[in-house]
Amino acid sequence: MNKYISILAISISLISTIAFASDDKFDYENFVKQYHQAMTNTQQPGVSKEDLEIYLSFLTDDVGNQHFPNAPDDSREPDGKKLMREGMSRYLGVHTDYKAKILEYIVGYNSIALKHTFSATGLRSDGSEFSYSKVVLDVLELENGKVSVIRRYGK
Structure with a gap:
């Protein structure tokens, strides 16, 4: 039940964030927190396809994703979001523990x-089993209140 309340809260917040984006008063702080939480939720044990869709709702349909060293091209493709959905779906639920900050x-x-x-x-x-820990820098370009290009830099 709490998960559904969280999903509803994030959805309502996302709608309000998108509404801000149409103004000159875009709430970057709120957007960063919501985006990061949605991204983090996609990595948690017990993640659902709904969690993935909430994260993807922050992205434009033609999102570009540059993720060194695996994806060095940041080109926006008409089916960029679809490609991310397919790629991320392969890894849903593989984590037994995930923490992010x-x-x-x-x-x-x-x-x-x-x-x-x-x-x-x-x-x-x-x-x-696997385990990893990373510090990364994501540079996000926004268009109409959504992420249009993601560039991830890290080791």
Whole structure:
């Protein structure tokens, strides 16, 4: 029940954030918190397809995604969101533990530089375990209140 309340709260907040985006008073702080929470939710144990759709609702349909070293091209594609849905769906539910935290962010005109940390443990499809911890910088370009390009920099 609490999960559905959380989903409803995020959805209502997203609608209000998008409404701000049509004004000159875009609420970057609120957007960063909501975006990061939605992204974090997609990595949690017990994640659902609804969690993924909430995250994807922050993105334009033609979102570009640059993620070094795996995806060095930041080109926006007409089916960018669809491609992200397919790619992220392969990994839903693989984590047994996931923690994330915003370290800092800076906003510019239609852009956000978001420095955050995350750590995870989980199981691969072959049953072997994995764990990792990273600090990354995501540079987000916004268009009409949604993320149009994601550039992830990290080791």
